[in-house]
Amino acid sequence: MQGDILNLSVGEKLNLGGLEQNLVSGDGAVFELMGLSGGFMLIISLDNPTDEEIEKVRENNIKIGFLNDDNYLLPMFQVSEDLTFETFFDPNVYLSRVKDPLQILKRSSMIVTMLVDSSNTEIKTIRYSSLPTEAYDELIKASENALNTPKYSETYNKWTNKLQKLSLSQLWELTEYKGKIS
Known part of the structure; x- marks a missing residue:
């Protein structure tokens, strides 16, 4: 993203300077660096979300957990039993967009x-919060590891591909709970 300020409004089309193309059609989630000011975005995409799903994302505490295997981290978010998402987290992806992603x-x-x-691509709800301290600290630690490991992206992709055989509920069972986003 070019600027530091996001100008996003409910009811408008998502426009992140081309990054919105990371949204896959259908249901899923993307966990991204927000911009040069720091912070993160969790973009949950649902195909024609119901009023109930919109309400859950707007009001429910969102649980965050990590599937952690040696050097790799897979963040997972659970809005409710029926809304659980895995997201990929490879800080090396940011190298093409920013000078020092860790900072x-x-x-x-x-x-x-x-x-x-x-x-x-219509935005249905937006909420602002902070990541739980334990989750944030672990993301920083995982980022330092990723940025200092040669060929990290290649091996991370192989690891996440192996996880694709598991269902979301199985992945969630394997995660270590790190707190909730209120």
Whole structure:
């Protein structure tokens, strides 16, 4: 992203300077660096979300957990029993966009969570919070490891590909709970 300020509004189309193309059609989530000011975005995309799903994302505490295997970290978010998402976290992806991704990650633990209708990219709800301290600290530690490990992205992708055989509920069972986003 070019600027530090996000100008996002409920009812408008998601526009992140091309980054919104990371949203896959259908249901899923993306956990991204928010911008040069630091902080994170959790973009939950659902195809034609119901009013009940919108309400859950807007009001429920969102549990965060990590599936941690040696050097790799897979963040998972659970809005409710029927809304659980795995997200990929490879800080090396940011190297093409920012000069020092680790310093940007350390600037803020703020997280902007939004629900986007993947059928038309309309923003359905937005909420602002902070990541739980334990989760934030572990993200920083994992980032330092990733940025200092040769060929990390390649091996991380192989690791996450192996996890694809597990269901979301199985992955959630394997995660270590790190707190909730209120």
